Amino acid sequence: MTTSSVPATAERPLLLRAAGGEQTPHPPVWFMRQAGRSLPEYRRLRSGGSMLAACRDPDLVTEITLQPVRRHHVDAAILFSDIVVPLVAVGLPIEIVAGTGPVIAEPIRTAADVNRLRRLTPDDVPDIGQAVRQLVAELGDVPLIGFAGAPYTLASYLIEGGPSRDHARTKALMHSAPGVWHALLDVLADISTTFLRVQIEAGAAAVQLFDSWAGGLSAADYTEFVLPHSQRVFAELGHPEVPRIHFGVGTGELLDLMRSAGADVVGVDWRTPLDVAAARIGGQTPVQGNLDPALLLADWPVIETEVRRIVAEGRRAPGHIFNLGHGVLPDTDPEVLTRVVELVHAS
Amino acid sequence: MTTSSVPATAERPLLLRAAGGEQTPHPPVWFMRQAGRSLPEYRRLRSGGSMLAACRDPDLVTEITLQPVRRHHVDAAILFSDIVVPLVAVGLPIEIVAGTGPVIAEPIRTAADVNRLRRLTPDDVPDIGQAVRQLVAELGDVPLIGFAGAPYTLASYLIEGGPSRDHARTKALMHSAPGVWHALLDVLADISTTFLRVQIEAGAAAVQLFDSWAGGLSAADYTEFVLPHSQRVFAELGHPEVPRIHFGVGTGELLDLMRSAGADVVGVDWRTPLDVAAARIGGQTPVQGNLDPALLLADWPVIETEVRRIVAEGRRAPGHIFNLGHGVLPDTDPEVLTRVVELVHAS
Numbered sequence: 001m002t003t004s005s006v007p008a009t010a011e012r013p014l015l016l017r018a019a020g021g022e023q024t025p026h027p028p029v030w031f032m033r034q035a036g037r038s039l040p041e042y043r044r045l046r047s048g049g050s051m052l053a054a055c056r057d058p059d060l061v062t063e064i065t066l067q068p069v070r071r072h073h074v075d076a077a078i079l080f081s082d083i084v085v086p087l088v089a090v091g092l093p094i095e096i097v098a099g100t101g102p103v104i105a106e107p108i109r110t111a112a113d114v115n116r117l118r119r120l121t122p123d124d125v126p127d128i129g130q131a132v133r134q135l136v137a138e139l140g141d142v143p144l145i146g147f148a149g150a151p152y153t154l155a156s157y158l159i160e161g162g163p164s165r166d167h168a169r170t171k172a173l174m175h176s177a178p179g180v181w182h183a184l185l186d187v188l189a190d191i192s193t194t195f196l197r198v199q200i201e202a203g204a205a206a207v208q209l210f211d212s213w214a215g216g217l218s219a220a221d222y223t224e225f226v227l228p229h230s231q232r233v234f235a236e237l238g239h240p241e242v243p244r245i246h247f248g249v250g251t252g253e254l255l256d257l258m259r260s261a262g263a264d265v266v267g268v269d270w271r272t273p274l275d276v277a278a279a280r281i282g283g284q285t286p287v288q289g290n291l292d293p294a295l296l297l298a299d300w301p302v303i304e305t306e307v308r309r310i311v312a313e314g315r316r317a318p319g320h321i322f323n324l325g326h327g328v329l330p331d332t333d334p335e336v337l338t339r340v341v342e343l344v345h346a347s
Numbered sequence: 348m349t350t351s352s353v354p355a356t357a358e359r360p361l362l363l364r365a366a367g368g369e370q371t372p373h374p375p376v377w378f379m380r381q382a383g384r385s386l387p388e389y390r391r392l393r394s395g396g397s398m399l400a401a402c403r404d405p406d407l408v409t410e411i412t413l414q415p416v417r418r419h420h421v422d423a424a425i426l427f428s429d430i431v432v433p434l435v436a437v438g439l440p441i442e443i444v445a446g447t448g449p450v451i452a453e454p455i456r457t458a459a460d461v462n463r464l465r466r467l468t469p470d471d472v473p474d475i476g477q478a479v480r481q482l483v484a485e486l487g488d489v490p491l492i493g494f495a496g497a498p499y500t501l502a503s504y505l506i507e508g509g510p511s512r513d514h515a516r517t518k519a520l521m522h523s524a525p526g527v528w529h530a531l532l533d534v535l536a537d538i539s540t541t542f543l544r545v546q547i548e549a550g551a552a553a554v555q556l557f558d559s560w561a562g563g564l565s566a567a568d569y570t571e572f573v574l575p576h577s578q579r580v581f582a583e584l585g586h587p588e589v590p591r592i593h594f595g596v597g598t599g600e601l602l603d604l605m606r607s608a609g610a611d612v613v614g615v616d617w618r619t620p621l622d623v624a625a626a627r628i629g630g631q632t633p634v635q636g637n638l639d640p641a642l643l644l645a646d647w648p649v650i651e652t653e654v655r656r657i658v659a660e661g662r663r664a665p666g667h668i669f670n671l672g673h674g675v676l677p678d679t680d681p682e683v684l685t686r687v688v689e690l691v692h693a694s
Contacts, residue, residue, distance in 0.1 A: 168641035168676055175642060175649040215597075218617050218639065250562075252599050253618050270565050271600050292565065294515035295522060302522040329515055 013143045015076045019206060019243035019265050021286050021319040027311060028075035029344040030145070031337060032247075033327030034068035035080045038334050041067050051096040055085045061131040062138065069142055072338045073345075076143050076206070077135060079199060081128070083149025083210060084157065086195040089124040090117065092158070100163060107161035109173060114184045120194040128195070132202035143206060145245070146199030150211035151188035151229040153248075158184070167216050174225040185229040192233045200239050208245040208267070209233060211258070215250025215269075222254050227261055234262030245288055249326050256281045270295075270325035274310060278317035286319025291340070293324045296332045300339065307340055311347045360490045362423045366553060366590035366612050368633055368666040374658060375422035376691040377492070378684060379594075380674030381415035382427045385681050388414050398443040402432045408478040409485065416489055418681060419688045423490050423553070424482060426546060428475070430496025430557060431504065433542040436471040437464065439505070447509060454508035456520060461531045467541040475542070479549035490553060492592070493546030497558035498535035498576040500595075505531070514563050521572040532576040539580045547586050555592040555614070556580060558605070562597025562616075569601050574608055581609030592635055596673045603628045617642075617672035621657060625664035633666025638687070640671045643679045647686065654687055658694045 014028035036042055042064055046054060054060050064080040084094045084102045094104045108114060122129065135144050156170045157163070164170070174181040196207045211230065214222060234244050246258050247267025259266050259281040266285055268277040270292035278287050295306055307322075314320030322344045328337065361375035383389055389411055393401060401407050411427040431441045431449045441451045455461060469476065482491050503517045504510070511517070521528040543554045558577065561569060581591050593605050594614025606613050606628040613632055615624040617639035625634050642653055654669075661667030669691045675684065 166641050166673075166676060168644045168678070171639065171641040172644035175645040215618075219620075221639075250597055250618075271562075271597075273566075292518065292568075294513050294518040297515045297519035298522040326513075329513060331515070 013075065013141060013205070015143050015145075015321060016205060016243065018286055018319045018321050019245070021284070023315070023319070026345055026347050027314055027320045027322040029322035029341050030074040030076040030078065031068070031072075031324050031328050032078075034072065034074060034078065034337070035064045036328065037330035038328045038332040038337070039067055039071065040334070041071075051082060052085070052088055052094075055081050056127050058127050058131040058134060061127075062134045065131075065135055065144075066138060068337075069139065071334060072341045074142075074341055076145050077139055078145040078208065079128075079132065079135070079147045079204070081147050083154060083212070085128075086120050086125065086148070086191050087154060087158070090120050090191065092117075094157075097162075102157050103162040104158060105161075107169075108158040108184060109169070109180075111177075111180050111183065114180055114187065117184070117187045119187060120191040122194065122198050125195065125198055129198050129202040132199050132204055136203035144204050146196050146204035146207040148192045148195045148207070148209055148233075150209045150214070150226075150246075150248075151185045151192055151233065152214055152217075152226040153210065153212045154188045154192070155181075155184055156213050167213060171217075171221070174221070178225075181225060185225070189229040189232045189236075193236050196233070196237055197239075200237070200242050204242070206243040206245060207237070208247060209263075211246065211248040211251075214248035214254060214258070215252075217254070219253050219257060222257055227257055230258075230261040245321075247288065252277075259285050265319070265321060267323070268325065274313040274320065275316040284318055286321065287314065287317045288321040288323050290323070290325040293326050293329050293332070296324075296329070296336050296340075300336070303336065303340065304343060307343050308347065311344060360422065360488060360552070362490050362492075362668060363552060363590065365666045365668050366592070366633055368631070370662070370666070373692055373694050374661055374667045374669040376669035376688050377421040377423040377425065378415070378419075378671050378675050379425075381419065381421060381425065381684070382411045383675065384677035385675045385679040385684070386414055386418065387681070388418075398429060399432070399435055399441075402428050403474050405474050405478040405481060408474075409481045412478075412482055412491075413485060415684075416486065419685045420692075421489075421688055423492050424486055425492040425555065426475075426479065426482070426494045426551070428494050430501060430559070432475075433467050433472065433495070433538045434501060434505070437467050437538065439464075441504075444509075449504050450509040451505060452508075454516075455505040455531060456516070456527075458524075458527050458530065461527055461534065464531070464534045466534060467538040469541065469545050472542065472545055476545050476549040479546050479551055483550035491551050493543050493551035493554040495539045495542045495554070495556055495580075497556045497561070497573075497593075497595075498532045498539055498580065499561055499564075499573040500557065500559045501535045501539070502528075502531055503560050514560060518564075518568070521568065525572075528572060532572070536576040536579045536583075540583050543580070543584055544586075547584070547589050551589070553590045553592060554584070555594060556610075558593065558595040558598075561595035561601060561605070562599075564601070566600050566604060569604055574604055577605070577608040592668075594635065599624075606632050612666070612668060614670070615672065621660040621667065622663040631665055633668065634661065634664045635668040635670050637670070637672040640673050640676050640679070643671075643676070643683050643687075647683070650683065650687065651690060654690050655694065658691060
C-alpha cells in the first residue's frame with residue numbers, strides 16, 4: 001500500500017510505462033537519429049572532428065545526446081554513438097568515411113581472422129560509462145536509452161569491409177563456413193552484451209539493439225544464423241527490469257522472430273502497420289514506430305494525417321512508443337520534428 | 348478436337364504453361380539479369396561502348412540477350428535493356444553512370460517539368476521492335492520475355508535525379524503535390540505500356556513489369572499513389588494472351604496488391620517463402636522466384652539445398668517459374684548458374 005494517492009505507475013516515465021505494456025494517455029515519442037545531422041547545433045559542434053572521436057568524448061556525447069531533448073522535448077534520450085564504437089574499442093581498424101559509412105581495411109572472413117578478435121571489457125570504454133552517468137544526471141526524469149548494434153549487423157560490416165547493398169559475402173560465409181560464422185557471431189554477441197551492460201550499469205533506463213540489416217535475410221537464415229546470437233545478448237545482459245527494444249528496417253517477415261530473441265518492445269518500420277505488426281508478434285508485446293522518415297519532407301498536413309493514423313493504430317497495440325520507421329534523414333527540418341512531438345503529446 | 352495425340356499444352360513452352368497456372372513436371376527457370384556482367388562473353392562484347400548505346404543497337408541486344416540462353420539453357424530469354432531506355436527515347440537527358448546507375452541532370456519535380464514530358468510512340472523505338480523480331484527468329488521454341496520499368500520506379504529515378512536509398516523526394520512529392528504526382532505517373536504509365544506493346548507486337552511471348560523500388564512503400568501509399576498506374580499499364584496493354592509478370596524486391600507486404608494490378612504471375616523475393624507468398628496472393632496465381640542471389644556466392648551444397656527447397660515450396664503454389672529473388676550479382680560464377688538450371692530441370 002502506498003501513501004501517495006497517485007498511482008505509482010503515473011510517476012514513471014511514459015517510455016517505461018509503454019514499454020511495460022501500459023496504455024498511456026498518449027504515446028511517448030522519440031526519434032531514431034534524433035541527435036545528429038538534422039540539427040544545426042549538432043553540425044556546429046561536430047564541424048572539424050571525426051565521428052568516432054566524437055563518440056568517445058564524454059562531454060561531446062553528453063551535449064549531442066541532450067540537444068534533441070532540449071529542442072524537441074522528446075520523451076527519451078538515446079546515447080549518441082555508432083554501432084562500430086565497441087568494435088573500434090577492441091582494436092579493429094575501422095574508419096567512418098563521410099557519405100559512405102564504416103569501412104574496415106582488412107575484412108574478417110576466416111577462422112584466423114576471428115581468432116584474432118578479442119572481447120570487450122568495461123575498461124575498454126570508460127568514456128561510455130562516464131557519458132551515461134553525466135547524461136543521467138542532466139536528464140532528470142527523461143530516461144536514457146542505451147544503444148548497441150546487433151551481432152548480425154556488426155558482422156555484416158566486418159565481413160563486407162563496409163556498407164553493402166546485398167550482403168553477399170556475409171550470406172555466403174554464414175552458409176559456406178558456418179563454424180567461422182558462429183564463432184564470429186559469438187564474439188560479437190559478447191561485445192554487444194558488454195557494451196549495453198556498461199550503459200545499463202551507468203544508469204541507462206532502457207536499451208535498443210539495432211539489427212539494421214537483418215531485414216535482408218530470409219526467416220530461415222535469420223532463425224539459423226542470427227536469432228541464437230541476438231537471444232544470447234538479451235539473455236546474458238541481466239537487469240530484466242530494463243526494457244529491451246529490438247529494431248531492424250524491412251523486417252516485416254521477421255518481427256515475431258525478433259520478439260522471440262527476447263525483445264520487450266519490437267520496433268517496426270513503415271511498411272507494416274502497427275496494429276498488423278502487434279498481431280503478428282502475438283498481441284502481447286508493445287511496438288515502437290513507425291512514421292516513414294521520408295514523409296517528414298512532405299507538407300505539414302500530410303505529416304499530421306500520418307501521425308494521427310499511427311497514433312490510432314498504436315492504440316490497438318499493447319503499448320506503443322511513437323518513433324519513425326527508420327532514422328531521421330539529414331535533410332529533415334528540425335522544426336517539423338518538434339511539431340510531431342507536440343502533436344503526439346496532444347493526441 | 349486435335350489430330351495430335353500429344354496434349355496441346357505439352358508442346359507449349361514450360362514458361363507459358365507455368366504462367367498459365369499449370370503444374371509442370373519441373374519449373375521453367377530463368378534469371379533476372381541473366382544477360383549481363385556475370386558473363387565473360389558479355390564483358391568482352393560491352394567493353395568500350397555505353398550501356399544506353401548497347402540497349403539501342405538491335406544486333407548487340409540480340410547477341411547479349413541470347414548469350415545466357417546458349418550458355419545456361421534457361422527456359423526463357425529476357426530482352427536486354429534498361430528501365431530508362433524508353434525515358435531516353437522521349438528525349439530525357441539521362442546517363443547511366445558506372446557504379447551509380449541512371450542519373451538525370453535535371454530532375455522532374457514540378458507541374459511545368461511534367462508538362463514538358465512527351466509520350467512514347469512506337470516510332471521512337473524502332474530498334475526495340477527490330478531486336479525482338481531478330482530474337483524471336485533466333486530463339487525458336489524459347490520464349491522471349493519483354494521488359495519495362497513500372498511507373499513508380501521510373502518516377503523515382505526522375506524525381507530523385509538518380510538512385511536513392513530512401514526515395515524521400517519521391518514520397519514527399521506524391522503526398523505534397525498529388526496532382527503533379529498523378530500527372531507524372533500517368534505519362535509514365537503510358538510510356539511503359541507503349542514500350543511493352545512494341546515488344547509484344549514484335550513477338551515477345553510474355554512481359555515482366557519491374558517495380559524495383561515499390562518495396563520501399565507502405566501498402567497505403569502503394570494503393571493510393573502507385574497501384575492505379577500499374578493497373579493501367581496492364582489494362583491498356585491489350586494482348587491478354589501474353590502473360591504479365593510483376594516484380595519488385597522487398598514487396599512482402601505488397602504482393603497481393605501487385606497481383607491486383609493485373610499480374611498473371613507475381614515475382615517474389617527470398618524474404619517470403621513461395622508457398623507463403625502463393626497463399627498471401629489468394630492461392631490462384633502462379634509465382635516466380637526466389638533464390639537469394641547472394642547465396643549463389645556460397646558453396647554448391649548450400650545452393651543445391653536452397654534450390655531443392657524452393658522447388659518444393661513452388662510445388663505448393665499454383666504454377667511456379669524458378670528465378671532468383673533479385674538480379675544476378677556481377678560477381679556470380681556463371682558455371683554456378685548453369686548448374687542451377689540443370690538441377691531445376693532434373694528436379
